[in-house]
Amino acid sequence: MEELYTLEKEVGRGSYGVVFEGQMSKTGGKVAIKRLPCSNPECIELYLQELWAMRATAKNHPNVIALHSCLLQTGPRNLKPLKPGKLPLSLVESVLKGKVVGARSQEQSNATLSSNKRTKTSTSRLQDRTNTVQTKSKSDAGTPVRPQKRGRKRSVPEEDNQNVPLKCLALWLVMEFCDGGDLNQYLLSQPPDEERNHSILLQLSSAMAFLHDLGITHRDLKPANVLVCETAKGPVVKVADFGLCKMAEGSLTGDICRQHFSSTCGSDFYMAPEVWGGQSYTAQADIFSLGVMFWAVLERITFLEEGTTEEQLGAYACKGRWLMPLGEALSENPDFPLCIPMKSKRAPPLPPAPGPNMCVLLLDMLTVDPFSRPRADQLESRVRQALRQDAHCA
Structure with missing residues (x-):
């Protein structure tokens, strides 16, 4: 050796x-x-x-x-x-x-x-x-x-x-080796930075386009499975943990409904509604998971899983005084309204709320219909466009 x-x-x-x-x-x-x-x-x-x-x-x-x-x-x-x-x-x-x-x-x-x-x-x-x-x-x-x-x-x-x-x-x-820990640890250990958050969204979009182009559906996207390398030019994020992934021959971006899965897997706060409902699903479930992460990163939304004391980045729905994963809420009620930006549930210190064009993109990523979500090869350009338009509106 x-x-x-x-x-x-x-x-x-x-x-x-x-x-x-x-x-x-x-x-x-x-x-x-x-x-x-x-x-x-x-x-x-x-x-x-x-x-x-x-x-x-x-x-x-x-x-x-x-x-x-x-x-x-x-x-x-x-x-x-x-x-x-x-x-x-x-x-x-x-x-x-x-x-x-x-x-x-x-x-x-x-x-x-x-x-x-x-x-x-x-x-x-x-x-x-x-x-x-x-x-x-x-x-x-x-x-x-x-x-x-x-x-x-x-x-x-x-x-x-x-x-x-x-x-x-x-x-x-x-x-x-990634010296910045996972995305939860990295972002929650320091004050929010809008430019850094936007860079992370673009990097994750690029990674998803690359994986889907190779025919890889991750199926367990969440902040804990995104690692961070600190560099002089800023953080470089890296998608990791492919234990639940599935591979297909050829790109997934040209025909998003070609490969279907049936096993329910992943982490509940990031799972798509079709996965929660036990339905057949495609690589577009990754886009929903990414949408939950994007929303949480932009607004610094956190929650605690039962039995833990460590904050997790993740958007969620409120049902009375209890939290419910977005995918579960939309699976039970496809017309469940998503309040973007969330604002009142953000963890201090508070970053600026996402602009109107980014909110539209988030809603598109989190829609119940997987075929209405942007494909991975479209996502990076959609993010850039939304950020640019919101900067002009500011």
Whole structure:
């Protein structure tokens, strides 16, 4: 293996894996290293989807996270790089058979579990220096709180499950490192800046056009899946986390209804109404999710998910004193009025409200009819036009 990596600290933990800040041993350059434990065929299928999508995007767009390499962990002390364009056949076989290939007998599993309790193993090619505790910032007492979680969340498999010794224990994705955290952390940690917000909207529009042109539907767009690199010219945002994405042959922008999906997935505050309603949906569901993000970024709208103390950027509907995701509200009532700008629900310090032309674009992105939403290849020009017209009206 040409490059060896050192794990420095844990920087994120999600439903499917753990992300570490790491270093390239030879150069000292920073990288992000994501560990995906191969504990069941359902998770493995998502990992292979993510790997395939990231290989397709490669390093070809500045607003999409770049994959440097992928390592396959075949034992407690054994990692090997995957060749470009190749997938580990044992993991493909696990997906096809619906069971993890290479699992040992129960007696061997118990023996290994007992041995692991006595001896702390480590991965030889990834030196682990992690010993950190993640803390979450406390939010403003005035931030609205959602009363209960909805059922349409990712299932949470057991993390770091070494109890079942597998032939392929984990995939390690080595990616570019983003020093600004995710979009929630970055924007809410500093005063609002209108020019910066507009730049972020244009960058996300460009990234979406690129992904849809490659035939990639993300299906889980939200601020937590947008990472930020701080540069001298300002923040560069990068769309990340392709675990729920779907790929099609050819561009999605020319025929937006060509590929349909039926599985309900994503994060509830950003899901389109057709996804909430359990209907067939297309790549246009990404445009709705992006519209929720755009609205939240422009007006600095936040909420709290039940059981958390960290603010999340996201627009929502109000039903009495409770919060409701926009997609859910529109799914139940297609004529539900969206009040743009929201103003009264914005988190301080307050940015200026979006202009009338941007409000029209947001309403177009958030319309119930997916075919009336702008396509990804039209979005960046629509954003530029709306911003320019609103600047002239000011």
